[in-house]
Structure formats: C-alpha cells, structure tokens
Amino acid sequence: MALGAVLSLTLASSAGAAWTGQLSQGTSNIIGNESCASPAAGKAVCAARSLTNTFAVNKYATGAWSGWSTLAGVITSAPSCASDGTGVVICAARDASSALFYTRYDGTAWSTPAKVGGQLASAPSCASFSAGHVLCVARSLTGGLTASAFNGTTWSAFSAVAATTISDPGCAGDGKGGVICTVNTTTGAVLATRFNGTAWSGVINLGGVATTAPTCTYLGLTGQVACLARGSNSALYVNRFNGGTFALAGWSGWGGLGGQGSSKVSCANTGAGLLVCGVFALTDSALWVDSFNGTTWSGWGKVGGTGIGDPSCTSTAAGKALCALVSVNNRGFSSVGP
Template sequence: MLGRLCTAVALALAAVALGTTSVAAAPIVLSLDYSPAQWIPASVANYTTGNRPHVYPVDMIVIHDTESLNYAGTIQMFQNPDRQGSAHYVISRSGLVTQMVAEHDVAWHAGNWDYNTRSIGIEHEGYADIAGTYTTTEYQASAQLAASICSRWGVPLDRSHVIGHSEVPDPNHPGLYGGDSHHHDPGIYWNWTYYMSLARTYASSLPSPPHLPDPIAATGEGSVTLSWSGRSCRTPIDSYHVTGQPGNIDLTFPGTTSSTTITGLQNWTRYQFTVTATNTYGQDTATSNTVYPSPRLGGANISDPDVAAMSGNRLDVVVTGSDSALWHRSWNGTQWAAWESLGGVLTSSPTITASPGRLDVFGRGGDGALWHRRWDGTAWHPWESLGGQLMRTSGPDATSSGAGRTDVFVRGTDNSLWHRWWDGTSWQPWEGLGGLLSADPGSVSWGSGRVDAFVRGVDFSLWHRSWNGAAWQAWERVGGYLASAPDASSCASGSLDVFVRMPDGLWRRSFTGGAWGTYQQVEGDWSNGPGAACRPSTTSIDVIQRGRDNALWWLELPN
C-alpha cells in the first residue's frame, strides 16, 4: 500500500511540474489509485467487485459525458443504489477529479460487459451535441488521468485503446454501437486530436514499467501452451523469463514473444508457471493457472462427451461427431482402441452407462425422441426409439444400479425432469420428476436400489433428487452457478462426486458421510461440460472433456 501511495504522490507532483495548475488546485484527498482525485465511493450496488488484472486485464479507457447532469449531480447519481451504473472517475469543467470506483473493480459504464471488464470509464461534465461545453482545463485534467492510467496499467494511448462510449459495440446487435443503449457520447465536439496529444505529452514524463496480466496455461498431451500479454505505456518490453514447477523449468524469450509450448511434461501432474516481464523501468511478475497435462483422445466432436466404467481396466467414451453420428472409443487398461462410429443422427450430447457385460448408449434423435442402442458383450444391437420428447438440443443421462437395471433421464419439452427405466425385462413408462431444468441432467448410482439425479435449475444452481429404493426424495439445492450440465460419479456406497463447469472453470463437490462438502476447483482449461466415471474397485475418477480444439481430453483424478 505504501508503494501505491508513493507512486500516486509522484504522479501528482509530475502533474504539477507540467504546469497544469487547474488539477493541482483541485481538492487533493488521496483516492485509491490517483492522488489528484478526491475519493467518493459509488454505491456498492452499482459496480462489480473485482481483482483486476488477475481476473480481467485492463487495456482500454472509455470516454463519457454527463449530459444534463452536472459534476455534483453525476456523483450523487452514482451513489444512488437504484442507478445500476457507475464510472471510475468523474471530471468537472473546472478540472476537479473524483474517483468513485476502484480501478481494480468493474464499473458499469459501457453497456457491454466485455468492455466493462477491461476498461476504465471516465465521465466528463459536458454535452455531446453542444459545442464548447468541454473546457481546456477539463481536457488537461482528463489527459493527465489517462497518462497516469497508461503508466500504471500499460494501456496504450492510441485510438484503439482510448475510445468514446459511442464506439463500444452493442453486445446484442452486431453492427450497432454505443453499448446496449446506443449512446453517442462524447460526441462530435470532443477534440480527440488535442486530447490524445495532451495525454501522450503527459505520459512522456511518467514511468513506463511493464505490466503483465496473469498468464494462461492450456494443457496438451504431455505439454502446456503458456500465453501472456505484457504491455507498457511507451517503453518496449525487453524480455520475458518463464519458470515452472515441477521440473525446474527455466526459459527466457525476447520481448516480442507472447506464447510458448513446453513439451516433455508428465501427464496428470500439476504444473504452474511464472512469467516475468522486464524493461528499462523495471519488472512485473505474474503466475499462471495450475494445469494438468493429459492424454488427447482426439476426434472431431460437436457435443459434450460421456464416459462409463465397466471395470477397473475398462472405460468407454461416447460423443456426437461432426457428422452428427455417435462415436465410441474404449480403453482396455493399457491402450485406447480406434474410434468407431455407431451411426444414428443425434441432435444432442449422448450418454453411456455400463453394467456387467453390457453397455447402453442414448441420444436425442432428429425427431426429438430418445434413441437407444446396446452392446451385449459381443455385438452392438440396432437403434431403437424409446419415445418421449426432449427439449431441443438437450441430451439424456443414464446410470445403472446393478445387473438388469438401467435408468435414463431427460429434460422434457416442459423443462422438467423425466425418467424411464429398464427392469431387466422391458422398458417401463415415462414418469415426470418435476423440477425446472436449464441444461441436460446428470445421474449416478452408488449401488443397488439407489439412484441420484442432478440438474442445473433455472437459477443456474445445482439441484439434486434421489431414489432410495422405495420413493423419490424431495429436490435439494446444492448451490453453485453452473455454466454447463452436471455429471456425477460414485466410487463407493454413500459417496458421490459431482462435476460442474462454472464461469471460472471446473468444480467438484463431494458427498460423503451423509453430508455435502464444499466446492473444490479442478485445475485445467475447461471449456465444456465434463463426463465423469469411477472405475469399479478403484478410487480413480476419470473425467473426459471436449477441449477448445473440439478433441476429447482425458483427466484422471484421485477420489
């Protein structure tokens, strides 16, 4: 904190040395980030608490105007919790600067969430459509602030990174601008040439150290691709130094490098990397996410995968291929067999379940019904329709609670959970289990007479319902904020492991001893919903995911 304070004071003195007395005359109450500004916080209801640049990089400045509200009125507006909007800074015609949102937090100013997350918003007292309402003093105060942001964050002072609100894309209507409300500030009377020239002049007298958002590590088979995006206000970065553990990895790259692929790593081993950027003004160091290199199973896939474990040395994986057919690959404990097509025309992610000497696969057909195919230990039987009507593109999930019993679950066109089961002789009629789903269901059995179903509700939370051998128990909320359908595995009676993808990656929640534990994050680059299974008589949970390359990847986790 002392270092930040000293930097802020140095920037304030530099502003005075440049002769901009209008800013120096402003009431100087040290703000969080920029000492010439006074600090008046916006309502906490009007911005998102953040940890920038660790969660989001900061690489833009967005210029706004206050329109009919004056300087004081704008400050009051952002203090009103009903406003649902804010900016980091407000600047008056006389050059007063007020900071209202900390720069590491996300202000709601652009009408575009992506632009909000990576920008600093500055409001200016004035009108977009009236000439002469922006004063020279106001330009100077804002340009000094922009120069400070350039120095402290590395935001380039060019028109690709310093933009008007009118240049922010409408996230809902491609081709339209001004954010989702189509603002046109700061308007045609904002003098961009003068403003940018001022900002660059002020920045030339400020330090230009490197700035490095957190690097991103993406797994490969026995490898990791590490990417970073170092920046500096005006002085190029000279070099990057990469270290990693385990293995005492130590690499150096020119300042023009932005990624590297590190090979020769051990699959299913946790790795983490540190990148240090250096230029003549100093260094900045950031640490990557933790990753597990894992085997690549390949394929050209358009759905989430599923996996079943018939034995301790047998895994079967299914996925919908780019040809909309069902594709299958098996592992015999030593090696993976080649991909085989099981045909069909699927319009969803498929599911697979295993019981002794039997595999059952299911998917949504082009007619919206549930389709089924089984393997009897020797050969695959033809596809059969099990009827029902599944929500468009929504896939089923299935589990087996023992020899002769298979349970399959789907999201119906009413968005509730529906269930059908094979009792060893015939398929029983569909039954509704209620609930309101917003994704495919997941299911698992820890033994005879027990079935657990999981869904993502319309609140995007995980919900759970179980069959105890006699009756279905009431729905319970398991929490979280899901970005995908759930999947579950069980390694022992009374034990459950549920895997869900949230906006920040894959998370696991376990049930044991009659109670749910807390969510635990699973390292890796997770971009889709997982498939999970625990091999019988082992404590190995196998998780399959579709990577960003649309191939399947295999991760083995301890129970």
C-alpha cells in the first residue's frame, strides 16, 4: 500500500456533481464521528456522542432530519450502527466501564440503552450476519478482538480472536451468514478474520501499510466484501474478498484508488456489486466520493462541506447513498447522491 500513483482529488471533480448540498441534521452539537444505517428504503438513522457523552440519535425520512435527541447513559467512544435486515438498527458504543453499551431502533423509537458487558479497548464495529442478527466487535484489552452477537432478543457470551492489533476493527456482513473484520497491526499490515455465525476463522495477513483503520462493506454479492484503507502515501487502497473459502487466495490484493485522504473511508452498498465511498480530503477536509460500478471506479469527486473525524455513508435506495459528517462547528450535515 506504500506503492502506487498518488492522484490529485481535483482530477475527477465531476464525480460529486450529482450530490445534494449539505443538509443540516439539527442545531445540537455532537462530538467525534457519526454512524448511520438504513432501516428501510428512503430512511436512515444516525448515532453520535453528545456533548454530555450520551447517545445522540437522529432520524432521516422524506428528505429531512428529525434533529438530535439524547438517550440515557454514558458512552466513551463513537457509536457503530448496523441494520439487522428486518427494519431494526442496532447502535453500540463503549461505556464508562469499557463495556459494550447499545440501543435498538425498531423503526419507530429507540430503546433505553443497556449494558451488554465485556471489556472493550476501542469503539466497536457492528455488522449484520443474517436477518435479525448483529455482531459487534472491538479491540480487546489484550490486543486481540472481542465480540458479542445479538439475536434480536439477547446477546451472546463474548468470543475472542487472538491477534496483535492497534486499531479499531472494520467489519461487514458478507451476505453468506458471516461477518468479515479487518484490523491493523503494529507494522501497518492489515489482518482479516471471519465469523461464520457461530465461530471465528483463523487470521489472515493481507499485508499493506495502512495509516487508518480499515473499513469493510458488503458488495451486495454473496460472500463478497470490499475493504478500504489509507496507505502510507495518504492515497486510498481497496482489497476485495471474492467469496468462497476464507483464505488469502480469495482476496484481490491491495489496489490503488488514488486520492489524498485525511480520514477513514466509509462506503455504502447501493446495489449488486455497487459501492459509493466517501472520505475527507487531506487538501481541504471536504467530503469527496468515489463510486464502483462493479468493474471500474469513477474517480474521486468533491461533494463539499468541511468535516472532522470520519464520514459515515449508508444506502437509502438503489443507486443512492447518504453520507453524513460532523463539521468543524460540531454540527452534523448530510448529502445524498449520486
């Protein structure tokens, strides 16, 4: 990932031309990163950390946001939200005791946040592995991974993956009853592992030199995910798992997407084999996007805004993504495209 051409983000400004302008999510201030998921077509929910370190939650429908409201309890990390495929969204974060803490959006209202347990050393990454089931994974206190699965009613005992990690994990459901997670090591190399619904596979070294925590997204094709990270030259790179047996041979290897990123990448699956990805640019801190049509990438195009932290993108309809950001004044904004 240290190799490859570094392409200026300004070379493909037309890629962002079809996006809406920045839509305010409300006047309340939030800290850190948002996490967004879509419970149903045309809708999205987002969670963030409020100024009082509680869950701040927001709903999007018919082109407008409800505004931020806060839930009980204290969180000490950014949340991670995942749709369970049945119209429900689970949002989880680390609480003041380093335990997993979550709230459930049932399509109408949010549940009172509750403690799951465990001991987390990072923010979690949550992903659905089958209808009604969500797995939340975080870095453990021993440097590996720790995870618990929610079946719609209860959470499982925490499982563990032994590894030497230094970043938050980036996880995605694979559409085949599993979740694939990636994480950085001390050398910057990226490790990958898969949860098959009941147990974990071995750990695979994908190599590279990642300078942000990797993020993974389901490709809308059974068993396939795409994982993206920033390389040592600040350009963005992608590695695709093509399904089948979970082994190094099933991965494409890191391919360069150019650009100059200052944040983690966030992607949304907008159809079978389709992705829309957003990142904040190193040059202007604005949101830039790149789309994958199943064969080729469009090139990075500027959407706008000035973001801090990382963006969060989710699909709201076929061919459409909503990307949310926290601006320098700690207000949330979103754009929809392409």
